[in-house]
Amino acid sequence: MSTPLAIGIDLGTSGARAVVMTPGFEIVAQGAAKLADFGANPRDPKIWWQAVEVALKAVLVQVDRTWVHAIAVDATSGTLLPVDGQGVPLAEPLMYDDKVGDEALLARIAAVIPAESAAHGTTSGLAKALVFQSVPGVAKILHQADWIAGRLAGHFGTTDENNALKTGYDPIDRHWPDWLAAAGLRTALLPRVVAPGAPIETIEPAMAKALGLSEEVEIIAGTTDGCASFLATGADRPGDGVTALGSTLTLKLLCDRPIFAPEFGIYSHRLNGMWLTGGASNSGGKVLSHFFSADEIVRLSAAIDPDVSTGLDFYPLLEPGERFPVLDPAWPPRLTPRPADDAGFLQAMLEGISTIEKLGYDRLAELGAPPLQSMRSLGGGASNPAWTAIRQNRLGVPFPPAHSQEAAAGTARLALIGLEAVGDL
Template identity: 25%
Template sequence: MYLGLDIGTSVIKAALFGTDGREIAEAARRAALAPAPPGWSEVEAEDVWQAACAVLSELLAGRDTSQLRGIGLTGVMVGAWLTGGDGAVLRRPILWNDARAQGLIDRKLREMPDLYPAVFSESGSVMQLGCTLPVLAWLAENEPETLARARHALPAKDYIRFRLTGEIATDESESAMAPGSARDRGFSAAQAERLGVGGLTGLLAPVRRGETLAGHVTRAAAKATGLPEGLPVAIGTGDTSACVLGAGCHAAGQAASVLGTTCLNGVLSDRPLFEPEQGLLFIVPGGLWMRTMVNVAGTTVLDWALATLCSELAQGPRPYEAMEALARSAPAHAGGLVFVPYLSASGVIAPRIEPGARAGFMGLAPQHGRPEMLRAVYEGIAHAIAHCFGDIALPLSEIRLSGGGARSAFWSQMIADATGTPVLVPEGSQFGAKGAALCLATAIGDFASVREASAATSRVLRTHLPDPAAAALFREAAGTYRIAADAALGPLAGMQPPGAHPA
């Protein structure tokens, strides 16, 4: 068996896979965010470690661990888990979705108006405030005494792997997103200088390929987790890259959509692509890159719709299925009603960076009821996915769809119709953990490459071919959706009503 461990923002998951890639078992534990000021996002490091230990212990209970080939790790990217020379965490870890560096970045933009284009030209990614380098810049200004004691600044999975093995390392996906260099697949001294932390690069961990070995489980970690002492541990990769590999994307030209809390849409390539000048460029193990456009709100739009439009269904059995049935009862394209799914307090980073972008309905008329509004919500995400792939402007032969949204055949078919592209839903559920496990399988030599591992272990559960009539309707509606989306990005986006106070 192979084991994958996925360190999420608030949920830690682990899954076991057979050597054929089939999922055998999974387990999960929550690790709540720590109380923090608005715009901050922190956790207690020990809470995350204990949750990881608990989830591994639960998964392995009663199993013959002599059959384990090893473990690979993935997790939420960037942020900073500061450790001292003895390995102890010096402060609460800062996560990827932390926004405390906004004021600092605003000042730097006044000094260097071309900061964002300069960062993008090397990293291929829009810099987010929770990336490691801006977080270090904030710490240098606000907590210099903590930084003076620090030995390493690690992302989440690399800290947990350190606890398992005692070894410090990171992978290419993390280092390029720091921000770093997409071409070199590593950190960049120039990026550190741009952000005023050139003197802190010694805190960044050595970079190694995700599909190589990091070390072995120590005696202390074995006692805490139930893992066998000496078990091989792979470097692993960031959550998006792991999910893509786990879903079976392994070759240039393949497309992937991860419809989870956020909605990531990307196309694999065998070279770094810097067009369009927006979105993110992920490093994927196996010598791959993924040009990615992100709609920040994914399945969160359904959570919102359930709580706001269907609160009575939320108390009943199978609430999401009941809500989907209501949406199905409405006609296609909801009688002209359009929903723009920019439902995030941080706005959007695609099709352009606009913190003030907000969601909304366009074309609401007296004849529209709850079914039409719900159908428009589902269709809004489908339109947004098509919009993202349209901006990437690369030919698509198929889209591998994963994430919680892929469980809905209704939504999956809608995405096929909106994009005019076959949508393949792979077998399984824990694709991040699977991608990490495939890094391990490659590291110990069971596969010649991680590309081979992904191809050999992928199976398709469902295929959704575009329906010609439905696809034609989506093409007709796309113009209206674009008008609505442009309005959500325009000068009125995010305006406060009279008497309101910004958060």
Template identity: 35%
Template sequence: MSSRPVVVGIDIATASVRALAVDARGEARAEARERLPDPVRGPGGTSEQDAESWWPAVRSALRRVTGALPGGGRETVAVAVCATSGTIVPTGPGGRFIGPALMYDDRRAAALNAAAQRAGAARWDALGLTVGPTAALGRAVWCLRAHGPRLRGILHTPDVVGRALTGEAVRADWSHALKTGYDPRAGEWAADVLDALGFPAGLLPAVAAPTTEAGTVSPEAAGATGLPAGCSVRLGMTDGCAGQLATGAVAPGQFVGVLGTTYVLKGVCAELVRDPAGALYSHRHPDGWWLPGGASSTGGEALAGLSPARLGALDLAAAERGPASYVRYPLRREGERFPFVAAGARGFELGAPEDETDAHRAALEGVAFLERLAVERLAGLGVPVSGPLYAAGGGSRSRVWTRIRATVLDRPVRVAGRAETAFGAALLAASGTLHEDLTGSAAAMAGPGADGEVEPVRDERAALEDAYGRFVVELRARGWLDGG
């Protein structure tokens, strides 16, 4: 294998660290994974992890990756770090950790976050954001109250690793900083809110755009990881944003439907969009555009309990069957959050299945109806979705489901090749190094998967259009969707 320039994307998830080396064409050259200790979850919704475990795991993964490269890592030109949104760690004198990392799902500061929401109501409304009970902002204030004058700073996960890579403090990216109280619209920490909560803004890091150079790999880090000294360290984004970018959806009008346990629609628009219902909120794109997104309460969970073999058999039967004989909203829990917000929403059926295949086909169609409703919701907010819809997540591996989605949407669906956080981090590292910018990185590196673009099935359009109309009418009749 020849030695050619590569970038390395690092994904620090809850359970593990993954490092991925990718060349300028998007070809994976080496990868490695290291486990992290399980979070410790306790009374009152606390969720903690030993932040001291992050760097050793990253260091080990990088050492394995660079050791597998033809040039021993010398061909690496840049590295970027992406992590779970909202995880923070308190630091004291000398930058030492003075407590465990408080994880993204830690609820200990729910009351403080409610106070932050009230104190900055006008700011958050302008940003189209709600400070939720698990936001890192409240937990930062909790750290000050818990540690007092010993607290010298709050760091996000990539800030910790960036410091270890460069040997000095680094700026935070505005994606990881969002839930800690950074206002990317105004380009500042929400000082009014921080003041109201008695939290000095000076305890938070300086902030810059993702893809900005944070520093370079120090000689010490080079010796520990195999990366070359002087290698560029670029600011990353949260795992959700990086996963979106990995699909290739990086320019205004491009959106990706992520079909996992739940359905998530994320994309790019030129101007900030505000959703009065609160179902949609936005991160900021590295180039100053916006990344609106919303998560449904249904999705692949509709097929829970079926073995892979059974799913495969039902998919084949559903493809042969054609459109279902009835309409199904496959919501397995109470409450919907996107594309409409209805706490009392429940799944329903308009008619009854003829058999198991019919029921399976109706579930696939029901999730596709939610996806179309989500795209139409965006259009109603003035956000255009252009070209094919990008597709990612486990559900996108089902070719029949992808065909149904394309037919319901009446547009091609482009199945992503590598919709992974580490690959998205690699695209960010390649921006300004292997390629001129993020758009160039995505165009050169983020190709489609084996299925490529899946076209609508014209012979099924009329039946699915009729079923979608019945679906929407029923949502309105139940008072869950505006217009009824």
């Protein structure tokens, strides 16, 4: 192989994955490691690094290392940790879904935070940063991806615009805003912010030696796991949508302008000169799995004719309450009348979730986003042919295949952008 290679690393909730990608977006190597293989505490940064290192070494043995020119990292959005001046963690990290229960601290945020900020809520990066600034000896407060990239670069002071968003970063004016200090945060503890895909610096020499890489390898700013998953699909034009059909229904849409709708929990990430927005419904695969096992869903789906509608108007929820595309804490589930046969019941639920998906993209368009132009799908539901056909009937746009479902592949694309910026492509 005689072409520059880029590596993307994804650190998720259960493990690390790495891919090696060519400038033509071909994935030529993949590797993975489970956090549980290195210890029982998935919050331990040492375990994070061990998993990343194993995944990284697994792909490096599959390629000519001399052609590796760049590495970028994504990780869970909203996971933070305090470090000292050498990047040594000083306290157990607060994970993406950990809640801060200090009412006085939350009140300080609520008094000054703009409505459109992504830093609202008890799980926000900002709330966690305010907790960590009191840790003795803290020099920086980093996001999970920042710390892994820092291990590679030997420098722990840089983040990207996407990870910074939930910590209060202003993506419009592109800076840490003054109101953060008014909330009581010592902003000197925050890392500098660069665009996803921007070069940070070259790899730390000792790390290069340990991995058998050139000291000229560029460490590139990464992104959040959600943004990386979107990029992995190959979606790259305004109007390109990506729906994740997992336990919940999550919609993402690439836009030519930012969309903010705090009443729906909608904000926008800067990404490759465009904006990524979206929303999440309380409906999704968890409703299906409440009634049927995975094997039953496969068997029953085979009996569905997606071109013959049940005519039912289901809104599949397990309990009252919806957040997008409608916002109503009392929004009622609609799962009746139940058809006599299980295949009909499953089809009615699939139709209902597909209608919610259509309403979601229509809602984004009402808020100023471009109309949906194409659809790529992620998650377990993407492999269900009957559901795909129902969704195609509802959405009425092309369904190109996702280039990859691996978030690490999206981060590798950012690494390639960084190589282009430094003239290596």
